[in-house]
Amino acid sequence: MSHYSIGEFAKKTGLSIPTLRYYEQEKLICSHREENNHRYYNDSDVAWAQFIIRLKKTGMSIKNMKKYADLRSSGDATIPQRLKLLFSQLDELHQQQYEIDQHISFLENKIKTYLGI
Template identity: 45%
Template sequence: MNYSIGEFSKLTNLSIDTLRYYEKEGLITPERKENGRRYYSEKDVTWIAFIKRLKETRMPIKEIQEYAKLRAIGDKTMAERMEMLIKHRTALEEEIMRANENLQKLNEKIDFYKSAIDEKLIL
């Protein structure tokens, strides 16, 4: 199925301006009809979902652009793309570990306050 930019915008929950920005930055390359109008396919829906996932995991836009360039080249870049994702996964795992450590310390402080407050209420 093919989608106009408006339909694709609604489907992906991205504004038309964002889609045009992604195109300008080389993240997406929609097909064009004879009249020059953009159209998007199901493959583009899947690709945008992956871009959004990478952004949610805080992959820098420059890295997403590099990944998109490699993807456009084709299957011969699969090893490079995999290495990029492995590197990003490692960074994400480290970030999650730090976040969990910080969450633990916050929980310890909250527990301290609860105990101190409960102790004062009892006295």
């Protein structure tokens, strides 16, 4: 398994070093420590960071991402609670999608009015 310094991990994930440190402080991402106390990360940490990044892009709050991370660290028995968080976020995205569709329809109708269509 590969070991990445914080700089290498930042490049692999596209996150800045200050963001990584913040995510560690918030316990969203956990680093490992070498004997000299330097942080390092591995491939599974890269995959987890990519998942966290994706959750953030869905608009999930840091609070809920922390809750998800806590549940994940507690093992597979928490899958039902994790699913609940994911379904809740999915519902929120569907609501946003509905609202965006309404805005698009409004603008398209206004454009049609101006174009006499």
